[in-house]
Amino acid sequence: MSNPGRRIEEIDKRLEQLPKGTLTYKTINGKKQPYIQRTIEGKSVSYYVRMSEREQILLEFEERSRLLEEKKRLTAYRESLAAILKDNPYLGENVGVGYQYFTEIKENNLFYIDKTYFITEWLHRSAKISLITRPRRFGKTLLLSTVRTFLDPHYAEHPEYFEDLKVWQDPLCRMKFGQIPVISVSFGSCKGIDYAHSMRGMLNSLKAMYSSQDDLLTSERLEEDDRNEFKEIREALFRGEETVVENSIPILCRLVYKHYGVKPVILLDEYDTPLLEAYVGGYWEEMIASCRGLFHNTFKENEWFERAIITGVTKISRNSLFSDLNNIETYTITDEEYSDCFGFTEKEVEDALKCQNMDCFQEVKAMYDGFIFGNHRDIYNPWSICNFLDRGKLISYWINTSSNKIIGDIIRRHPVRSKFEIERLMAGEVVHKKINENITFQYMDGDENSLWSLLLAVGYIKADNVEKYEEYTECDVSVTNQEVMSMFRNEILGMFDNGNLYYNEFIRALLAHNTEEMEDILLDITYSSMSYFDTGTSSKRNPENFFHGLVLGLIVSLKDRYRIISNRESGRGRYDIALYPIRPEENAFIMEFKVFDERKEKDLAQTAANALRQIEEKQYEADMIAAGIPGERICKLGFAFEGKEVMVVKEKHRQDCTAVEG
Structure with missing residues (x-):
């Protein structure tokens, strides 16, 4: 189905292009003959349709x-869509x-969903x-434009441009229209394989x-020194002089x-x-120093601006970038403001599908619905929806390749720690x-939270049942929608491939x-991939949970041979991990x-022995025996950890338990 207006x-x-007039028939000599009747200068004129033209003319009038x-x-x-178009007047236009720029959309009379109430709210x-x-691809650039x-x-x-949009309904906003100068800049092109390359993008x-402020060169309100200063900085930027970057915005504000x-x-x-x-490219220290100086001078030491809006994908910690700014309010995807x-x-x-004459809402919902921003559920990615409206194909359009670089980097450095939870998602x-x-x-090299923070920030997972605390957000996370799930399968899981050596060796052991081999593998992982930040003994960090997740990640590939159960009650307690064999001959x-x-x-040996003793005293094997698994085929393992040191022991009288090669 096509756009009604376009059609x-x-x-x-x-x-x-088709012949005009009315096709009529006259009876001549007992036969009906076709005539075209037209009105010319107020008079009705009939034209006989000759035999040589008849077939073509009849087809054209039928068309x-x-x-x-x-x-x-x-x-x-x-x-019939008048009520919808009254609230959102551009839903029926060509997509x-x-x-990315509001003026382009207005000048070309394109499809547009009215988000101008953001201006009112702000x-x-x-x-x-x-x-x-x-x-x-969630409309940040367009909204700032x-x-x-x-x-x-x-x-x-x-x-x-705005008279039929929501922002025009607010008296305060109408008073502000065209009255406040704007200094606008995007760092979206500040990319490169090294610091110099990225800085060229920032200079551009x-x-x-x-x-965009060239009219200052002829301003009669500026003194000659002011105009010269503007010209000097602009020319320095053209020459690629990095020394003017830190003060370029505050000077322009003045x-x-x-x-x-x-x-x-x-x-x-x-x-x-x-x-x-910069993080992915390995020039973080240089870039953070430059950005910290620019942001400090622009937002802390600058008395010449009224207000500011900053947009991005991630919330970089205040200590990294905004340590001395006390006048900044942050609104992430878990906050209710602007949701x-x-x-x-x-x-x-x-409404957009109706206005585009497309009767497929349930299919679109199944594919693209799922984002949650603050207290608003069922948010859709504009890039995917606009591409679908334009092309009419239910396929994946939204692949965040830029963020995948950094996600892949974290996974490559820590290939096993989160795989089990990724598999669950x-x-x-x-x-x-x-x-x-x-x-x-x-702390990205040692903080497991980094991966989950990025997955949430870039939109690959959604957060539900959110509880916000001073230092962290507690929530239930799941894959955002079907479109993202396909990307997970094709890309994110593949990023764990570098850990396959660990998986295979640990499973075989x-x-x-x-x-002993299990110990060696765990030691290799903790010393080569993990930091003390991961494995520290602080109760806040809960290191038992960390190693629990690590081992789950290592054994997840056994899911075709075992039912892997974590933290399940059995006997008189709750065991950490149990593997129920699908084939009865396996342990x-x-x-x-x-x-x-x-x-x-x-010592660590006593810790491992206590782990085994807990399995016996709490009778964790009760469920397995009830499921018909013989006691001699139940292998019990105690894992003990201290910092990065690891010990694994098995129940002594079960050492003769038949081993099954992986």
Whole structure:
């Protein structure tokens, strides 16, 4: 099905090409003969259709009749959508993919879902600096462009851009229209294989920012020294001089203020792109130093701006970047503020499909629904929806390759620790997590939280039942939707491939009951891949849970041969891990994990022995025996940990238990 408006345009063009008039028949010599009747200068004129033209003319008039009927039906359909179009007047327009600037959409009369109420909400808030994080392709750039077009005096002569949109309904907003200068810059192009390459992208972005304010060069409100200063910095940016970067924005703010007599608003889009690229590229220290200086001078030492909006994908920790800013409010995807301003709501998607004459809402919902922002469920990714509206194919459009670089990097450095939970997500399960939404790059090499923080920030997982605390967010996470699930299967799981050597060796040692080899593998992982941050003995870090998850990640590949059960009650307690064999001839396993307690135990061997004793005393094998597994085929393993040291022991009288090779 095609866009009704576009189809009506196509019909009108074709009707212009077809013969005009009315096809009638006259009876001559007892036979009906076709005539075309037209009105020329007020007079009705009939033309006889010759035999040589008759077949073609009849086909064309048949086509004309069919098109007129189709146009009549589509026009009636559009009129039935009047209530929807009153609330969102551009849902029926042609869909354009890849347009990021509000003026482009208005000038080309393109499909647009009205999000201008963001401006109303933001203007009525008091935050000096608003940092808003959302996944890529969720309309951040377009929304900032809309803010700029609404506020900046450069567009004051175009109230028609907004008169039928929600922002125009608010009296305060109408007073602000075209009255506040805007300094806008995007760091989306600050990418590169090294620091120099990335900085060239930042210089180009700042150069474009200065070029957009060229009218300052002829401003009569600026003194000659001011105009020269503007020209010098702009030329320095053109020459690629990094020394002017840190002060480029605050200086421009001062000059813009002197020109307009009004402090400007700063819009900074994709603020975190250079930092994400720097982490992956290995030049983090250089880039964070440059960005910290620029942000400090722009938002801390700058008295010449009114307010600012910063957007990005991640919430970089205050200690990394914003340590001295006390005037910044952050709104992540788990916060209620602005929760429906980015992305499309379910009603907006349903209305858009109706206005585009596409009767497939349930199929679209199954594929693309699932994002949760704050208190709004059923949020859709605009990139996927617009591509579907344009192409009509239910396929994956949204692949966040930029973020995949950093996710892949974390997984490659720690190939085993989270695989079990990733597998659970891919099975459609929900995983309960405590996530620190602050991305702390200094600790990415040792903080398991980094992977989950990024998966949430980039939109690969969604957070439900959210409880926010001062230092972390507690929530239930699951894969966002069917589109993302396909990406998980094709890309994220493949990133664990570097850990296959560990998986295979550990499974082989487990099935052979070779505890010494299991110890060696775990030691290799902890010393080569993990830091003390992971394995520390602090009760806050709960190291038993860490090693529990590590071993689950190593054995998850056995899921075709075993039912892997974690933290299940049996007997008089709750065991850590149990492996129930699918084939009756294979052994079952019960595993218990303990961390060395120097107050109660003299060494790691005693800790491991206590783990085995707990299996016996709590009768963890009760469920297995009830399931018909003979006691002699149940292998019990005690795991003991102290820092990075590991010991694995098995029940002595079960050493003759038949081993099964993996």
